[in-house]
Amino acid sequence: MAKQKEENTPFDIDEYLGKIPTMTSNIFKKRDVMRSTYIPENLPHRIDQIKFITQIIAPALSLENRSISNLFLYGKTGTGKTAVVYYVLHHFKMKCQELGREDIKTVFINCRDVDTSYRVLARLCEQIGEDIPFTGLPTDVVYEKFKTKIDDGKIGLLIIVLDEIDQLVKKSHGKKRPNKALYELTRINSDLNNSRVHLIGISNDLNFKNNLDSRILSSLGEEEKVFPPYNSLELEDILRERAIMGLKEGVLENGTISLAAALAASEHGDARRAIDLLRVAAELAERNEDRSITQNHVREAIRNIEHDKIKDTIKTLPLQSKLIMLSIYLLE
Numbered sequence: 001m002a003k004q005k006e007e008n009t010p011f012d013i014d015e016y017l018g019k020i021p022t023m024t025s026n027i028f029k030k031r032d033v034m035r036s037t038y039i040p041e042n043l044p045h046r047i048d049q050i051k052f053i054t055q056i057i058a059p060a061l062s063l064e065n066r067s068i069s070n071l072f073l074y075g076k077t078g079t080g081k082t083a084v085v086y087y088v089l090h091h092f093k094m095k096c097q098e099l100g101r102e103d104i105k106t107v108f109i110n111c112r113d114v115d116t117s118y119r120v121l122a123r124l125c126e127q128i129g130e131d132i133p134f135t136g137l138p139t140d141v142v143y144e145k146f147k148t149k150i151d152d153g154k155i156g157l158l159i160i161v162l163d164e165i166d167q168l169v170k171k172s173h174g175k176k177r178p179n180k181a182l183y184e185l186t187r188i189n190s191d192l193n194n195s196r197v198h199l200i201g202i203s204n205d206l207n208f209k210n211n212l213d214s215r216i217l218s219s220l221g222e223e224e225k226v227f228p229p230y231n232s233l234e235l236e237d238i239l240r241e242r243a244i245m246g247l248k249e250g251v252l253e254n255g256t257i258s259l260a261a262a263l264a265a266s267e268h269g270d271a272r273r274a275i276d277l278l279r280v281a282a283e284l285a286e287r288n289e290d291r292s293i294t295q296n297h298v299r300e301a302i303r304n305i306e307h308d309k310i311k312d313t314i315k316t317l318p319l320q321s322k323l324i325m326l327s328i329y330l331l332e
């Protein structure tokens with residue numbers, strides 16, 4: 001009966017949409033801050049990694065143009081690798097500007113989006129101002145264009161970050177085969193006269209290095225740093241800082257942050273998971289028009305997230321596997 005009434009109540013969509021822009025949230029102060037794509041100015045518990053990377057790349061600023069070692073960073077997802085590298089490069093670029101070092105350039109590539117040799121090289125060309133025709137060129141020609149451009153005297157040092165570098169190494173016939181761009185980039189310096197390339201590789205896959213071509217390995221892994229999982233107390237600090245920036249004051253009930261942190265820590269110390277949990281809990285509180293975010297919202301958030309994860313996993317299964325799962329379900 002109640003359902004009938006609800007369905008018959010006229011819904012004025014235009015009035016509803018008109019209200020949205022002027023509606024203020026009782027829960028969120030800055031919604032974007034609570035997304036895991038946001039990179040904060042402060043990264044607690046990563047001082048060691050920030051210092052290490054800074055110390056490796058800082059000599060590039062010296063006037064003698066000292067060469068710097070390649071760097072390989074690895075750790076599970078959500079351990080702050082991308083955020084830390086963004087943070088360090090952001091400050092490094094500002095310093096370059098302040099010192100008038102136009103000869104130093106940095107390029108950031110996420111190999112999940114750009115995963116073929118051609119696309120990596122084309123993206124690199126694009127970033128250093130070398131046009132690649134829309135119709136495409138053979139990969140070797142793109143590589144030659146890239147090499148000529150960086151060696152034309154204007155660039156002294158090019159820092160290339162290859163985030164999610166494991167995507168450039170595909171398995172074939174039981175062996176890991178690096179794509180050509182990765183192979184060329186690790187040995188490019190021997191072909192350059194006026195400039196140098198410095199690589200920072202980032203991998204979520206801890207086994208990435210196993211079975212990797214030894215020449216690539218020795219070039220890429222000149223310096224290495226591990227990003228360990230965050231523990232529960234560290235995640236609490238990270239969440240607390242986010243909450244101060246992103247949520248209204250006083251909306252967090254005691255114990256909410258601790259529970260979200262503990263749940264994320266018990267998986268694999270993933271800050272992304274912790275932040276997503278807190279954001280979804282906050283959205284649930286907002287949708288229910290509750291005044292505060294409670295442990296129950298966090299528990300409901302984890303159920304929602306798990307549900308979405310399982311749904312996504314099942315969606316990507318091949319038909320045969322879906323049918324097997326269905327028969328097991330029906331048998332039970």
Ligand SMILES: Nc1ncnc2c1ncn2[C@@H]1O[C@H](COP(=O)(O)OP(=O)(O)O)[C@@H](O)[C@H]1O
Nearest residue numbers: 036039043044077078079080081082083271272
């Ligand atoms: N120490 C930290 N302090 C604050 N936020 C962090 C910290 N480490 C990670 N994050 C946040 O967690 C999320 C995932 O981090 P990210 O750097 O993308 O992880 P990874 O690249 O290791 O998978 C991002 O929103 C990031 O801003």
Ligand SMILES: [Mg+2]
Nearest residue numbers: 081082083163
């Ligand atoms: Mg990352």
